[in-house]
């Protein structure tokens with residue numbers, strides 16, 4: 001039996017973290033995973049080239065356009081999207097479904113298009129939007145990370161504008177101003193959602209408790 005904070009046996013939680021490129025989603029998720037090693041990370045597929053230091057199979061599965069199209073046509077992707085108008089990204093379906101069925105929680109870092117698709121396919125998903133404290137702060141972070149050309153920074157700022165327009169479809173908005181605070185906030189969302197009564201698993205605990213009380 002899968003014993004959790006929420007009592008015996010529950011389906012794994014699907015935690016979706018979205019927000020514009022450069023807002024710090026990756027850093028926040030890494031901190032969440034450091035504290036909660038029980039959470040699985042969903043490794044996305046992408047057609048973009050690997051950046052310096054990125055590990056294939058761990059940061060992303062780097063695939064060709066042809067392979068991405070094949071996976072998509074074969075139904076192997078839970079969601080997919082063209083991000084920043086040039087590169088395709090997608091979430092492999094099997095690891096997500098396997099984790100949830102086994103009662104393991106899994107986190108996805110995806111864009112708003114992917115978030116919308118996941119919400120439609122799996123309404124029980126927990127949707128978190130990470131926002132910068134201001135648009136200037138976001139631009140500063142994109143310029144500061146020095147992995148992007150100025151053209152790429154502008155493309156990412158245009159995508160960010162679209163992401164901000166879609167904030168209303170999320171359940172939580174987390175402002176990443178102070179990193180330590182934002183990490184606490186993400187962990188708080190995760191822990192609260194684990195205990196949410198709408199998740200399956202509490203009825204078995206209730207029966208056990210009631211049985212133990214006798215008449």
Ligand code: 5GP
Nearest residue numbers: 020021044081083089090091109110111114
């Ligand atoms: P980057 O190229 O900076 O790693 O990621 C660019 C954007 O692609 C990120 O902001 C992230 O939200 C999005 N992204 C990463 N993986 C996926 C995915 O599997 N599906 C979708 N829809 N978006 C993704």
